[in-house]
Amino acid sequence: MEKSFNPPVALLDFIKRHDKFIITGHEEPDADCIGSQLALASLLRRLDKTVLLRSAGPFRKTEIISYKNLFSSEISAEDRADAAVIIIDCSNPSRTGCLCDGLKGLPLGIIDHHAAGNAVNADCAYIEPASPSSTVLVFSLFKSLSVKINEDEARLLFLGLCTDTGFFRHIDSGGGEIFRIAAELADAGASPKETFYKISGGKTLNSRLLLGTVLCHTEAHINGKLLISTETMAETEKYGVENRDSDALYQLLSQIENVEAVVVVRQSAANKCAIGMRSRDSVNVSKIAAVFGGGGHKNAAGAHTEGNVNSLKQAVISEFNKIMP
């Protein structure tokens, strides 16, 4: 089914009504969050608006580090004067981290593609869970406001789209509209080749060595349907926590035949562990995470809990045994 995205009139009015905007997104930003913030800032500046870019950071992911200096993590009284706020890629101001207090009481617009959790008291909201990225929603704003996308904007919008779709791997049949948008961005100056390298290249050797170490700990249980791995504090320290590449780890493990769920138990302190879980299709890992005091989504969940990697590994395996025949 074709789907095109159209911003609500209330958001277009909100943009027309205000002259000064603070644009922000969630803490621990990814390239969709940063790409959509920057592209929206560029759009609003071309409409002669004043724009302040804010992010709580940290800018960990290699593909966004080069944009770090365009953002500040503080909001002054002067910044607040006559300003309206647009939050992108999340629906709740609490997700903006340390910026949350500084945004209080200002007119608020939301642009997000996650299903809305708690209803937020916003002046306008463009929440479209069918959109694969926030940059697609910003793309639709360019269209509605009749602003031609320039080369820099095309690159930013494409970067967010590629990030959130796993370079188009998560798009199912019927997703032709997304490719029409991608085609338009490529024609406007975005390079799929360079974007792929930006997202998947630039890794450190230590990140691959840590990945290899954790892969070597992987055990198969329940006829190979559950894969579980561990990371000790000594290993984290040896290679550096900044070199952890969880996305790559989950991706490699979920490509193994018959696998339905993937779990990584990491020792985060002397008697504390972080448990991360991913599943394909029907296995609901958020239920397992809840047993350990955590939560999340059906196919991606996690928990922080007391214990050590070996005892928690056994506890996790027995929980999966209960739900996986």
Ligand SMILES: [Mn+2]
């Ligand atoms: Mn996103």
